[in-house]
Amino acid sequence: MSIHPAFELVRDESIAEINSQAQLFRHKKTGAEVLSLVNDDENKVFGVTLKTPPDDSTGIAHILEHSVLCGSRKYPVKKPFVELLKGSMHTFLNAMTFPDKTAYPVASANLKDFYNLVDVYLDAVFFPLLTEDTFAQEGWHYELDSLDAPLVYKGVVFNEMKGVFSSPDSVMHDQTQRALYPDTIYGLSSGGDPKDIPALTYEQFKRFHTKFYHPSNARVVFFGR
């Protein structure tokens, strides 16, 4: 096997438990880690994950997760994610925010479709458009139905988290985790607390992307045959 000159092989071993040959590569210029797990699974899986520790409970990482999938340099359409959901042969397609990281995994059994998914996702993660409109739409904005109506907050993540915070089970889970780890990032609400979300500004949001969405902070995995 020849290695791409931009990468160096760090480790190479077979893992019997998952019937895989595991090779860990490092991108020489940026330090990005790429793990290749070769096995006979018919699915081809790709994931790019970034460390995204937040400073507060504004849901900054969660709003960014939604927003990068709203158009990128190579794919400047409004909702590439929705287009992929409708049109690709994916066997898995999603993105998720954790208290300490954000993950973008895709899978397909078709090689051509798979590489297309990888291309759309990599472009979304590293070159998103992140317009102010996207921030307002996915994060939060004011809405006024009529002149005498009250001014209200709206936004995809704002509404989603209002839903989450209306479920007793979710509130209990959130409060338990926050109480157990009060002085760490696990003491924050990574999804966003609806009462904190409107404190987030577009500038903070853009800065968060610049700071964490860099290959040097990325872990990439390929899995399958």
Ligand SMILES: [Zn+2]
């Ligand atoms: Zn969400």
